[in-house]
Amino acid sequence: QVQLVESGGGLVQAGESLRLSCAASGSIFSINAMGWYRQAPGKQRELVAVITSGGTTNYADSVKGRFTISRDSAKNTVYLQMNSLKSEDTAVYYCMLERFSVVYWGKGTLVTVSS
Numbered sequence: 001q002v003q004l005v006e007s008g009g010g011l012v013q014a015g016e017s018l019r020l021s022c023a024a025s026g027s028i029f030s031i032n033a034m035g036w037y038r039q040a041p042g043k044q045r046e047l048v049a050v051i052t053s054g055g056t057t058n059y060a061d062s063v064k065g066r067f068t069i070s071r072d073s074a075k076n077t078v079y080l081q082m083n084s085l086k087s088e089d090t091a092v093y094y095c096m097l098e099r100f101s102v103v104y105w106g107k108g109t110l111v112t113v114s115s
Helices: none
Strands: 001-009 010-013 018-026 033-038 046-053 056-061 067-072 077-082 091-099 102-105 107-115
Touching: 001 067, 001 091, 001 102, 018 033, 018 107, 033 067, 033 077, 046 067, 046 077, 056 067
Parallel strands: 010 107
Antiparallel strands: 001 018, 018 077, 033 046, 033 091, 046 056, 067 077, 091 102, 091 107
């Protein structure tokens, strides 16, 4: 099994920054990708950013230039640096990990951006 624990969410004002962290534990060999999705109230869960085992990154258009995903393989941790936050970034942010075509999810961390 895989366990994902997110941290770093909170309440910030528009224009400020936050960094989310996600630590993976358990059966975490042969990871294909890790990343972040988010779900705002009344909306579907959407991709924010993903990083593959080879280091390739993919971002939602809405966060390009503002968010940066990175990883520390030694710590089995993925990070999401969020700058220039906007009110529309308010959501629960979920960490995900994919291995052997199975996706695992964290419980989520709430990010609230006040305008």
